[in-house]
Amino acid sequence: MPQVFIVDYGVGNLLSLKFALEKTGLTAKITPPTKNLKDADAIALPGVGNFTAAAKALEPVKQALVDAVEAGKPILGICLGLQLYFEDSEEGPGEGLAFFKGRNVRLTGPVKVPHMGWNTLQKVRENELLDGVEDDTYVYFVHSLYPVPADKSIVCTQTEYAQTFTSAVASRNIFGTQFHPEKSGDLGLKILQNFARAVAR
Amino acid sequence: MPLAKRIIPCLDVTGGCVVKGINFLNLQNAGDPVELAKRYSDEGADELVFLDITASSDNRETLRDIVEGVAKAISIPFTVGGGIRNESDARLVLCSGADKTSVNTAAVEKPQLISKLADLFGQQCVVVAIDAKRNYNVQEGRTTVETAKGECWFEVYTYGGRKPTGIDAIQWALKATELGAGEFLVTSMNCDGTKDGYDLELTRAISERVNVPVIASGGAGKPEHFLEAFTKGKADAALAASVFHYDQYPVPVVKEYLRKMGVTVRS
Numbered sequence: 001m002p003q004v005f006i007v008d009y010g011v012g013n014l015l016s017l018k019f020a021l022e023k024t025g026l027t028a029k030i031t032p033p034t035k036n037l038k039d040a041d042a043i044a045l046p047g048v049g050n051f052t053a054a055a056k057a058l059e060p061v062k063q064a065l066v067d068a069v070e071a072g073k074p075i076l077g078i079c080l081g082l083q084l085y086f087e088d089s090e091e092g093p094g095e096g097l098a099f100f101k102g103r104n105v106r107l108t109g110p111v112k113v114p115h116m117g118w119n120t121l122q123k124v125r126e127n128e129l130l131d132g133v134e135d136d137t138y139v140y141f142v143h144s145l146y147p148v149p150a151d152k153s154i155v156c157t158q159t160e161y162a163q164t165f166t167s168a169v170a171s172r173n174i175f176g177t178q179f180h181p182e183k184s185g186d187l188g189l190k191i192l193q194n195f196a197r198a199v200a201r
Numbered sequence: 202m203p204l205a206k207r208i209i210p211c212l213d214v215t216g217g218c219v220v221k222g223i224n225f226l227n228l229q230n231a232g233d234p235v236e237l238a239k240r241y242s243d244e245g246a247d248e249l250v251f252l253d254i255t256a257s258s259d260n261r262e263t264l265r266d267i268v269e270g271v272a273k274a275i276s277i278p279f280t281v282g283g284g285i286r287n288e289s290d291a292r293l294v295l296c297s298g299a300d301k302t303s304v305n306t307a308a309v310e311k312p313q314l315i316s317k318l319a320d321l322f323g324q325q326c327v328v329v330a331i332d333a334k335r336n337y338n339v340q341e342g343r344t345t346v347e348t349a350k351g352e353c354w355f356e357v358y359t360y361g362g363r364k365p366t367g368i369d370a371i372q373w374a375l376k377a378t379e380l381g382a383g384e385f386l387v388t389s390m391n392c393d394g395t396k397d398g399y400d401l402e403l404t405r406a407i408s409e410r411v412n413v414p415v416i417a418s419g420g421a422g423k424p425e426h427f428l429e430a431f432t433k434g435k436a437d438a439a440l441a442a443s444v445f446h447y448d449q450y451p452v453p454v455v456k457e458y459l460r461k462m463g464v465t466v467r468s
Contacts, residue, residue: 012322012323012326013272013295013298013299013300015269015297015298016298016300048322048326049323112413112437114324114325114383114413115204116384116414117204117205117207117247118207118247118467119203119204140278142300142325143325144324182276183278183300184277185242185277188276
């Protein structure tokens with residue numbers, strides 16, 4: 001059974017992600033940041049924490065992570081995990097993994113922040129991560145920042161909340177969602193199953 | 202499409218069972234927490250709240266087992282509160298699979314707990330629960346609201362509604378927001394268990410003043426009450442217990458009504 005490493009760079013709820021990934025048939029292991037990724041068939045960067053603290057926790061293993069992903073290991077970044085794919089963040093100092101050019105900015109406008117609750121996805125382009133996911137379906141968000149990719153071709157879905165922001169990206173083996181698939185009911189599980197299929201391939 | 206309004210069943214847990222009372226008294230057994238959680242999640246609840254209403258140090262293990270059981274059984278967000286006194290209590294529930302933790306008495310007594318939890322776990326994890334009761338004895342310095350029964354202010358109660366604090370609920374909400382509260386769970390003690398509807402003045406007074414989501418709680422008896430909470434009360438989410446437990450108005454019935462009335466809800 002393929003094994004996914006859930007990288008623990010802070011504190012908070014990682015068990016939900018572990019349970020959800022295991023429902024797709026993957027084995028999930030919660031691990032501190034590590035350079036030793038040879039037993040990992042895939043990597044998950046979970047969604048709890050602060051950009052600066054997470055970037056700092058990943059710093060010693062950053063090169064190993066980047067090398068593994070460049071070598072083709074599938075990676076799923078959720079919420080903060082997705083934001084770490086970019087260069088930096090308005091949340092605070094620190095360098096992301098910079099898989100993609102772009103930065104993370106704060107939600108603004110006459111709305112409550114954090115953006116917390118169920119909102120809809122609008123597909124911008126097809127990707128295997130979103131197989132079987134229709135336009136206007138609901139997923140669960142909890143965040144105050146969002147990524148602005150320089151290369152728009154990686155954007156898979158957008159969501160409206162006072163602004164139109166990128167809510168899912170994909171490029172080759174790199175997948176990311178601003179929402180929490182592990183908290184998005186059956187639809188979220190479908191997205192995780194799509195990821196598991198990419199891992200098994 | 203705008204952010205959907207959330208419908209949140211609440212499960213009051215004591216000794217491993219879900220219970221329900223009226224005005225915080227006369228508790229009755231309403232079932233197994235993991236089974237009920239699974240049922241609500243399958244029915245389309247948007248989130249769940251668990252309150253460990255007889256929380257004490259000796260039932261921490263039971264609580265941990267329940268939280269983990271729920272996290273395994275459902276894939277929607279859930280909050281656990283009741284008896285969260287410090288960081289290690291919060292860590293226990295968050296590391297057992299809960300997404301958020303709610304604090305009430307401990308936050309009133311040590312407001313810095315809110316900022317500590319927000320720094321450690323993120324603002325989105327910190328729900329500040331406020332139990333409030335109308336006080337028609339208007340004094341200087343209170344934030345008052347005009348109601349059908351006259352001018353009143355809202356007083357914060359702690360220890361499961363047993364202890365009046367003299368603290369103004371609206372002012373407390375503003376202070377807690379500054380400290381890093383990510384959401385408010387506002388329960389009206391006057392309305393709780395009555396099934397006569399939420400305290401819309403209380404809900405609106407807080408929701409209009411803070412820039413984080415507000416969950417209305419206490420008093421839901423029929424679908425119209427949920428509608429009022431969102432329209433007149435300006436709530437972002439509405440919580441209820443007995444209407445759901447005893448199948449009077451299951452979650453899909455409430456949501457269908459709201460949809461028909463033009464409220465955005467998750468399908």
